[in-house]
Amino acid sequence: FNISKKQIKYLKEFKHLGNKKIIKKYEKKFASLIGSGKCFSFASARMGFYELLKFKNLKKEDEVILLGFTCAVMVNAIIKIGAKVIYSDIDINNFGSEPDSINSLISNNTKVIVAQHSFGIPCEIKKISKLAKDNNIFLIEDCSLTLTSKFENELVGNFGNAAIFSTDHTKPINTISGGIVYTRDKKLINF
Numbered sequence: 308f309n310i311s312k313k314q315i316k317y318l319k320e321f322k323h324l325g326n327k328k329i330i331k332k333y334e335k336k337f338a339s340l341i342g343s344g345k346c347f348s349f350a351s352a353r354m355g356f357y358e359l360l361k362f363k364n365l366k367k368e369d370e371v372i373l374l375g376f377t378c379a380v381m382v383n384a385i386i387k388i389g390a391k392v393i394y395s396d397i398d399i400n401n402f403g404s405e406p407d408s409i410n411s412l413i414s415n416n417t418k419v420i421v422a423q424h425s426f427g428i429p430c431e432i433k434k435i436s437k438l439a440k441d442n443n444i445f446l447i448e449d450c451s452l453t454l455t456s457k458f459e460n461e462l463v464g465n466f467g468n469a470a471i472f473s474t475d476h477t478k479p480i481n482t483i484s485g486g487i488v489y490t491r492d493k494k495l496i497n498f
Contacts, residue, residue: 337472337480337487340455341464344491352451352473352486353380357388359469359488362498363418363445365390370416374404374423377449381421393417403430410438419445422467424453429463436466447471450489454479464489 330348338346349355360371371385375394385392396408402425409420422435432448439446446467450456453463454472464470469492472478474485490496 334487338489341462341470341489342491344465344489345496347488349486349488351380351475351484352471353378353384355471355486355488356381356447357384359445359447359471359495360384360388360390360419362495365418367391368416369418370414371419371421372409372412372417373421374425374449376402376425377421377423378451381449390418391416398430401428401430402426403428404435406431406434406438409435413438413442413444417442417444419447421447421449423449424456424463427453427456429453429456429458432458432463432466439467445469451478465491468492469495 334346334348338344347355349358365371365388367389369390370393371390372393372395373381373385374397376397382392393412395412396405398405404422420435420439422430422432424430424432436446448464448467448470450464450470451473456463458466464472469488469490472487472489474480474487476483
C-alpha cells in the first residue's frame with residue numbers, strides 16, 4: 308500500500324501534539340457526529356472519565372454506580388479519585404446497565420451513575436436518565452463501544468450530563484490510543 312507525499316506531510320504535521328488547530332478540528336468534527344455539544348480529547352477515555360470525576364469533586368464517602376461488567380480502568384479511576392465503587396447488574400437484554408439494579412443501589416452518597424452501552428447496543432438509557440434526574444445524580448454515558456448507536460432515534464451520548472468515547476485500537480474509531488468526553492453542560496465545558 309502506498310502513501311502519497313501529501314499524506315506523509317499531513318502525518319508529520321499531525322504528530323506534533325502541540326498542534327491545537329488539528330486537535331480542535333478533530334474535537335469539533337467528533338462532536339458533530341454526536342449532537343450539539345462539545346468534545347474534549349484525551350490520551351485515553353479513562354483520563355477523560357477521571358476528569359469528569361474531578362469535576363464532581365468526589366469525596367471519600369461518595370459513591371459511583373458502575374456496571375459490574377466493565378473495563379478495570381473505570382474502577383481504577385474511581386479508586387484513584389477516592390470514591391467508592393458500587394456495582395450494578397447487567398441487563399440480559401442488552402448487556403449494558405440495568406435500570407432496576409441501579410435504582411436499588413442509589414443512596415444519599417450516590418453522586419455519579421455510569422450508564423454503559425455495551426457492544427454497540429444501547430442500554431435502557433431513558434429510564435436511567437430519569438433515575439439520575441429524579442435523584443439529582445450526575446449521569447455519565449459510557450459510549451466506548453457505541454459510536455452513533457441510537458436509542459429511540461436519539462444518538463447515545465445525549466442522555467446524560469456527559470459521555471465518554473474510547474478511540475483506542477479496539478474501538479470503532481481507532482486513534483491507537485485516545486478518548487473523548489462529550490457534553491452539552493456549560494459548567495462542565497468551562498471546567
